Amino acid sequence: MFATIRNFVFLTTAIGLGGLVSCKKSNDSAYNASQPIKVNSFSPAAGPLGTEILIKGSNFTSDTTKIKVSINGIALHVAGANSTEIMAAITEKTGSGPVVVTIQNGKGTSVDTFNYQYSYHVSTLAGTGSSGYSDGVGTNAAFNFNGVRGQLSLDTAGNLYVADGGNQRIRKVAPDGTVSTIAGNGINGYVDGDATSAEFNNPCATWYDVATGNVYVSERNGHNIRIISPQGAVSTYARYTGGNGGNELTSVVVNPNNGHVYWSDFYGSGIYTLKGGAVTQVITHDLPCTMTIDPQGNLYASHYDDEQIYKYTYNSSADSFDGGTVLAGSSHVEGSDDGVGLAATFGRPWGLCIDSKGVLYNSGQGGGDPSNCVRMITPDNWNVITIAGVGNATGNIDGLGGDARFNQPTGITVDKTGNLFVLDMGNNTIRKIVVN
Secondary structure, eight states, rough: OHHHHHHHHHHHHHTTOOOOSSSSSOOOOOOTTTTTOEEEEEEEEEEOTOOEEEEEESSSOGGGEEEEEETEEEOOEEEEEEESSEEEEETOOSSSEEEEETHHHTTEEEEEEEOOOEEEEEEEEEEEBBOOBBBBEEGBBBBBTTTOOOBBEEOTTSHHHHEGGTTTEEEEEEOOOEEEEOOSSSOOOOBOSSSTEEESSSEEEEEETTTTTTTEEEEOOOOOOEOOTTTTOOOOOOOOSTTSSSOOOOEEEEEEETTOOOEEEETTEEEEETTTTEEEEEESSSSSSEEEOOTTTEEEEEEEETTEEEEEETTTTEEEEEEEEEOOOOTOBOOOOOEEEEGGBBBBBEEEEEEETEEEEEEEEOTTSSEEEEEEOTTTOOOEEEEEEOTBBBBOEEEGGGGGSSSSSEEEEOTTOEEEEEEEEEEEEEEEEOOO
């Protein structure tokens, strides 16, 4: 990655443009500890991983062993320097921020902000691309989502838990793409017990509970919330014979603070939980698709007909939620336009997850809707940005950002490093988006 930078430094030195020194030590050490370091400018002003920036200022040094250049505390690669210029390269996930030059105990900070441009590379982690059932590694494994719009989750070791609705099983995908079956015998039914004999009825979503190691499963047509213990025993958390709270259960989450379990009931017009052993509706809103939850217990939900993303703020003392606030999307307007807040449009938004910085990610449900893509929603102003795929283009293509193609990407989750995983329903695959 830095070969180009070194070549550039050598070239500028050779022809006398800037006189940057790429060797580690030199007799030209102009830094004066009694004087301030000044960062006057840098160029370019924006770029992705590997971008070479030329920093101009004063009281620098040509001894690169004494120089540290950083953005947001993340070190850049210093390729060369003299008393007034430094050549550095942007490293992975620095983010946007001022450029800071540190030499010994001195520090100088730019007034302007470098704007980091993330890149999103889509690959296939697991799945043949055709419906089937087989455990195995990567593209040798097969899923059969069969139109069940599923949601997936991650444990602390980076294992994915996937509701394989058409196969009536819960699958685990290891970080290296190894797929195994952790529960379900493949029969559409309702049986608790050990993993190999348990039966599910169109399992739709999973949630890994960090506190207990349990995997919660919502069933689209079985109308139940099930639990898979770390030992593989399947039990029922909530069971329905009818009524609200048990219609089409499209997602399930666990509050990390108190262990309360919530599920979205697509046709039950809201979000439900158990209180005192009774099913209780805690949020009333039509057609909630997928939920996610932040460390404070606030819920976020995608809503099908509204074409919007909502936030429901949690009051821990009252153990209740407010009526919800629209974060993004134009009410009942279908589309795939990026924009800030209500100026953006969605095409039946489905999957939803949140990262450690409060960034939301949404995957659409595609099909006849312009949402075969993955969108990012920033927490500062709820700016909606398409990061992978094209809304109205269907396919099964790995690649960078808009070159990639999905086919009804319904489920989405994010790991601790910011990489994304997508349940690509129409392609019967699990896709991975590496963020740099």
